[in-house]
Amino acid sequence: MRDRRQGPEQAVDREVRLVRFLYCDTDGITRGKAAGTAHFAERLEGGIGLTVAMQAFTMLDHLAPVPGMGPVGEIRLVADPTTFVVAPYAAHTAVVLVDMMTTTGEPYDADGRHFLRRVVERAAAHDLAVVAAFEPEWSLARWDEGHLVPFDRSLCFDSRGMDAAAEVIDEVIGALEAQGMAVEQYYPELGHGQQELSIRHAPALQTADQHVLYRETVRAVAHRHGLHATLAPKPWPDQPGNGCHLHLSALDVDGDRQRFHDPAAADGLSETGRRFAAGVLDHLPALVALTCASVNSYRRLVPQSWASAYRVWGHDNREAALRVVSPYWGREAATVNLELKPSDASANPYLSLGAVIAAGLDGVERGLELPDPVEVDPATLEASPERLPTSLGDALDRLERDPVLLDALGHRLAGCYLAVKRHDIEAFAVEDSEFEFRQHRLRH
Ligand code: GLU
Numbered sequence: 001m002r003d004r005r006q007g008p009e010q011a012v013d014r015e016v017r018l019v020r021f022l023y024c025d026t027d028g029i030t031r032g033k034a035a036g037t038a039h040f041a042e043r044l045e046g047g048i049g050l051t052v053a054m055q056a057f058t059m060l061d062h063l064a065p066v067p068g069m070g071p072v073g074e075i076r077l078v079a080d081p082t083t084f085v086v087a088p089y090a091a092h093t094a095v096v097l098v099d100m101m102t103t104t105g106e107p108y109d110a111d112g113r114h115f116l117r118r119v120v121e122r123a124a125a126h127d128l129a130v131v132a133a134f135e136p137e138w139s140l141a142r143w144d145e146g147h148l149v150p151f152d153r154s155l156c157f158d159s160r161g162m163d164a165a166a167e168v169i170d171e172v173i174g175a176l177e178a179q180g181m182a183v184e185q186y187y188p189e190l191g192h193g194q195q196e197l198s199i200r201h202a203p204a205l206q207t208a209d210q211h212v213l214y215r216e217t218v219r220a221v222a223h224r225h226g227l228h229a230t231l232a233p234k235p236w237p238d239q240p241g242n243g244c245h246l247h248l249s250a251l252d253v254d255g256d257r258q259r260f261h262d263p264a265a266a267d268g269l270s271e272t273g274r275r276f277a278a279g280v281l282d283h284l285p286a287l288v289a290l291t292c293a294s295v296n297s298y299r300r301l302v303p304q305s306w307a308s309a310y311r312v313w314g315h316d317n318r319e320a321a322l323r324v325v326s327p328y329w330g331r332e333a334a335t336v337n338l339e340l341k342p343s344d345a346s347a348n349p350y351l352s353l354g355a356v357i358a359a360g361l362d363g364v365e366r367g368l369e370l371p372d373p374v375e376v377d378p379a380t381l382e383a384s385p386e387r388l389p390t391s392l393g394d395a396l397d398r399l400e401r402d403p404v405l406l407d408a409l410g411h412r413l414a415g416c417y418l419a420v421k422r423h424d425i426e427a428f429a430v431e432d433s434e435f436e437f438r439q440h441r442l443r444h
């Protein structure tokens, strides 16, 4: 494993010819422009220009109607040099993640990365340094007469599935490690062609950055093998969904103490952890608009799919939206964490993680109490618990009625988010379901 902070100075040493300036857009698509290296210092200093319209672009490359996001106006993509990595999957190429700035050098108020930074600062005021990990599932597909089909028919955790995907997985791991991302676990998941490969948790901003680089890596490596990796929430109607569960815990800002751990609590979860969880649960119907961010997401959130469909929490309950994860013996303080199940990789990770932390902080600030846990499959209860929103439209309605999340996002970011997502809903509504599956398989 090498240090990911290799530094742009090394670009020339390694014969990098292009540096991709990448950002994740409002609709969760990673986009960017690449700079040549001859005058790279100028680019590092002043950034690369981008039309303001791009944050109103949708996953179908439609321009959603958002005031101030049309043909007139410009922002700058400004490299965060701490994110610079040489891309192991593209020749002579490096990647740097960017902050969006106005032409006068202010943070652009429709930038998700800036939003997450703001929320992280708010958490620090509570002596909380949130640590997070996305747990991505994705499907390896191959082309068959113009259609993407699952790459194999392996079983859940099946060692034959490991063999079938071994070459691709080995190259993915090598590429992730070259970028400083340490692999935690790998296994073939339940679905045909479905893989789960998780990387180590990190501070919130780094986690979102790494998730963007992770997605880039998985897709690019699969492509090099003539395959296609899709992180779409529900790539095929007859196959399980791809979750991207979000694990959360918190240190104090000095990094000495696990703030979500209390050795005296039966489940190890501290009062702060419980309040944070209560905040997430409280805002969950609105929050899913950001964590399950695509039209396709809601095909995944159905009962008895281990994806979560109800607004409940429980201990090691894989049908609960929020799961308190049992700690590992001997490492209790470091391993107690919350797992949010209604989360998938069609989300912009800066927006989803930022919104989840904002919801958790609201629980901490208001001293919210958790309701009783649900320790069975909620679908089997006689009195059915509250369902999570069953469509992106319902979730957006809830978001529009959640002043805490709207406030945290800020007027401009919330406005363009709602407009882009509403535009997607309209665009998919006039097409058949196969169009929706295909577009999500291709774009996410
Ligand atoms: N594929 C399931 C989901 O959509 C998760 C299965 C599991 O990891 O338990 O979230």
Ligand code: MG
Binding pocket: 137, 189, 196
């Ligand atoms: Mg899984």
